[in-house]
Amino acid sequence: MTTTGRSGIQRQRHGPGSRGRRAHALLLGGAVWLLAAIVPCTALAGESAVAAPASDAVATPSSQTTAEPALSRAMTRAARPFRGTIHAITPQMKAMMRQSGAWKPGCPVRFGDLRLLKLTYWGFDKRAHTGKLVVARQWAKPLVGVFRKLYKARFPIRRMKLIDVYGASDRRSMNADNTSAFNGRYVSGTTRWSMHAYGLAIDINPVENPYVSGSYVSPKAGRKYADRSRKAKGMVHSGDVVVRAFRSIGWKWGGDWPGTKDYQHFSSTGG
Numbered sequence: 493m494t495t496t497g498r499s500g501i502q503r504q505r506h507g508p509g510s511r512g513r514r515a516h517a518l519l520l521g522g523a524v525w526l527l528a529a530i531v532p533c534t535a536l537a538g539e540s541a542v543a544a545p546a547s548d549a550v551a552t553p554s555s556q557t558t559a560e561p562a563l564s565r566a567m568t569r570a571a572r573p574f575r576g577t578i579h580a581i582t583p584q585m586k587a588m589m590r591q592s593g594a595w596k597p598g599c600p601v602r603f604g605d606l607r608l609l610k611l612t613y614w615g616f617d618k619r620a621h622t623g624k625l626v627v628a629r630q631w632a633k634p635l636v637g638v639f640r641k642l643y644k645a646r647f648p649i650r651r652m653k654l655i656d657v658y659g660a661s662d663r664r665s666m667n668a669d670n671t672s673a674f675n676g677r678y679v680s681g682t683t684r685w686s687m688h689a690y691g692l693a694i695d696i697n698p699v700e701n702p703y704v705s706g707s708y709v710s711p712k713a714g715r716k717y718a719d720r721s722r723k724a725k726g727m728v729h730s731g732d733v734v735v736r737a738f739r740s741i742g743w744k745w746g747g748d749w750p751g752t753k754d755y756q757h758f759s760s761t762g763g
């Protein structure tokens with residue numbers, strides 16, 4: 493029905509039937525909208541519990557796009573479990589170790605006496621990484637347990653690469669703040685095999701935990717960390733989680749040596 497109002501503009505008037513249909517349509521549309529809003533929220537709640545933000549501000553599409561990937565990455569990092577696996581030395585690895593000089597004729601251990609560890613570790617960047625160490629076969633499983641404890645405690649490790657990456661140079665590896673284990677080398681300045689040559693020693697974060705003998709500090713970048721009153725990221729201190737983890741398998745710390753200190757060094761004999 494059409495009527496003319498005061499303004500002279502014709503308006504459509506709906507009868508009772510059309511008003512009912514319109515109300516029904518509005519009600520149905522509202523229900524569909526509400527259902528669409530509830531279902532994703534219900535699915536999200538089933539996956540994980542995420543605290544609501546304190547702010548009442550409504551997130552715009554652009555802010556949601558930026559925030560969601562960041563949240564996803566954070567959750568992935570937090571949820572990544574520790575993984576430690578033990579592997580025999582393959583022919584390819586043997587060739588690499590010979591070429592780098594990490595293993596050479598006369599070395600006090602055979603390849604069969606060594607094992608490759610692939611370990612999850614917590615980086616200085618607060619992310620999970622996978623590193624590699626070569627150790628004595630009989631200590632492979634206990635050492636996986638040690639690094640599981642360090643990862644659980646989120647003790648940060650700068651990097652963990654095989655010594656071969658640095659041409660089997662202990663100095664280059666230390667300068668790179670690299671955590672390493674096996675290296676077929678002598679104790680510096682001697683013709684006596686290092687415990688590293690047996691796969692029975694590991695150096696942790698050499699820059700933050702340098703070798704200190706009087707005024708001599710190695711590596712040079714570790715000089716400021718010779719002051720052990722410092723509490724910096726990656727440093728090892730007496731009685732901390734690193735010392736306790738190695739002590740739990742019977743390994744000893746170079747930071748407990750009298751006189752000269754090797755704060756990075758852990759070994760099965762203490763030497």
